Amino acid sequence: MTATLMALYRRPDSDEALERFRQRYAAExxxxxxxxxxxxxxxxxxxxxxxxxSDLMMVARMVFDDRPALDVALASEPMRxxxxxxxxxxxxxxTTVVVEPxxxxxxxxxx
Numbered sequence: 058m059t060a061t062l063m064a065l066y067r068r069p070d071s072d073e074a075l076e077r078f079r080q081r082y083a084a085e086x087x088x089x090x091x092x093x094x095x096x097x098x099x100x101x102x103x104x105x106x107x108x109x110x111s112d113l114m115m116v117a118r119m120v121f122d123d124r125p126a127l128d129v130a131l132a133s134e135p136m137r138x139x140x141x142x143x144x145x146x147x148x149x150x151x152t153t154v155v156v157e158p159x160x161x162x163x164x165x166x167x168x
Contacts, residue, residue: 058158059097061120064119064143065152075114081146089142090119092135094150095126127155 068073090099100118107113121127130136143151 059120059121060122060124061118061156062127062130063119063154064117065113065154066115066117066147067112067150067152069147069150073142078147078150085140086142086146089135090117093119093130093139094135095121095130097121119133124157139146 059107066078069078069112073161085098090096096119098118098120100120102116102118104113104115119130
């Protein structure tokens with residue numbers, strides 16, 4: 058069963074800060090994430106619409122084969138370096154969560 062690390066990014070205070078973040082995220086952060094062992098796939102998407110009150114502007118989804126593979130990734134030097142980088146380029150902007158399929162909520166596996 059796959060395990061997914063999701064990073065949810067809030068919009069910074071200014072357009073200039075947003076542009077700086079996007080440039081550094083692409084140039085610095087993503088290359089570090091791509092070095093993380095066991096990473097099966099990486100998807101980065103802009104939030105183009107939200108229902109309800111939200112300041113989210115981007116979401117990154119990192120998929121691993123299973124929870125043990127994710128745990129190895131989380132303990133790796135590339136992931137630690139990516140974490141340090143993220144704290145520098147996006148202070149207070151990111152919330153990171155681990156998500157796994159919930160068979161009780163989706164017993165047929167339709168989604």
